[in-house]
Amino acid sequence: MFNTSFLRIIICFAYLFSSGLVLYAQESERYPLIPKPVKLVPGKGYFDITAKTKVILDNNNPALKTAAGFLIELIEHSTGYKLGYGNKGNHKNSICFSIDNTIVNDEGYQLSVTGKIVMINYKTPRGAFWAVQTLRQLMPPDVETKDGHVKNLTIPAVQIEDTPRFAYRGALLDVARHFFSVEFIKKYIDALSFYKINTLHLHLNDDQGWRIAIEKYPRLQTVAAWRKETLVGHRLDVPEKFDGKPHGGYYTRQQLEDLVAYAGKHFMTIIPEIDVPGHSQAILAAYPNLGCKADTTYEVSTRWGVHKEILCPKEETFKFLEDVLTEVMDIFPSKYIHIGGDEVPKDRWKESAYCQNLIRTLNLKDEHGLQSYFIGRLEKFLNSKGREIIGWDEILEGGLAPNATLMSWHGEKGGIAAARQNHQVIMTPSAYTYVNLYQTKDRKQEPFSNGGFLPLEKVYSYNPVPAGLTPDEARYILGTQACLWTEYVTNERDAEFMTFPRACALAEVGWTSLAQKDYNGFLRRLNYNLRHLDKMKMDFFKYYSNAN
Known part of the structure; x- marks a missing residue:
């Protein structure tokens, strides 16, 4: 009798558990929202979205029209019909946008979907746009098609x-080592904004190439933008092999302005990086x-790795x-300009009589102090133009510039140090955020990469707030x-393959609370x-x- 009763309890428990799993899966x-x-x-x-569905706006803010216009265009491309704007008084079969100043966060929103109406409450148009991305994810995947043949669009x-x-949720794309087309970057922006990523960090120069046209310095386009060939295989392979093929390219001012405008329509900021004083061999060429x-x-x-050839802190360099930065600022309206500051070997400065004399004249301790002076000069100039700098964590060497924001990539140590000095920090430790690393231990199913191992689960596990910090x-x-x-990412297909879905995981890291x-x-x-x-x-x- 006891055994029968116990068996019944087990069966009931298993039924309830399996039912819960089914409901969770359903x-x-x-x-299927990401971030949660x-x-x-x-x-x-x-x-049901039909040709008669109307979009109703509560004001004529151009940015709100951009957010709503994105939704209208998305639906038009997939279904073939363009939703019209309706009157505020008639909410039946409509998608309504309504400002709500009780929402605390500028990017926050509230979304209500019933059988009769969709209501989007927002504080700012950016919040409205993120609500649109949520709607987009709730729609059938066919909404992403552009052939106008979708017949059944439901939410x-x-x-x-x-x-x-977090306010900063970004993605870095290195276009210096390998050049990527404007059309690809637009595709990249669209996918990133789908996950509410709000910043694209463009790494525009390195030892292997310069990627932005500067009117005052045309040799940056004709010389610095091109390398004669590229190393094949890993940088530590012996003997070295090269492909014998020229590689390069650059973006014109018009192309970049178009890109900035495109990003703006996705409520995304593009932060340009001009990496100095290291990573500058292309400039010196x-x-x-x-x-x-x-x-x-x-x-x-034509090789990878850290190079000894760096800029000299002379007045003509500044x-x-x-x-250069003046022209960069003319193109990019971002609050921040990234100035790099990473991996700066001091060999050339130690050998330079000019640098050694400058260290003595400025009463600096050493070459690290000279790097701090270099970064400080750039920060003072950019601050005078209403901009702020971001630098990699090496800008801590010799002392952090007064108003600098630090991007911490050597683990979390630099970020912790900067936060304790009351400086803003963006956490990008390579062990958790560098998506150019391998995704599985079985590397045969992946493109050739730098090495390392960063599976999706590890990306998702990251908490950008280090445990050692006080509130x-x-x-x-x-x-x-x-x-x-x-x-080692030589083409657009591999760039997509390496980025997604790990960027999806990091999007949730940046948006969703730890408890959830x-x-x-x-x-x-x-x-x-x-x-x-x-x-x-x-x-x-x-x-x-199966990454692990």
């Missing part, structure tokens, strides 16, 4: 309240007078950089970003969510479940 399929919202209450039924009923954990060694000929590097210090952590370095994170739940949502990327024709990595 909810993941019905609401703060609060989601499932509803019954669907809102499941739901109530959502949402706000991001065009303008050797900016180096520390007189009568020296340089070439755009004049060059101020001219007051933690408020200086602005957020995090995925970094795609392209020494759940890797298994994330995987269930991801399995359905990636169907959208597939329809966008993104060649993402598909073996993430």
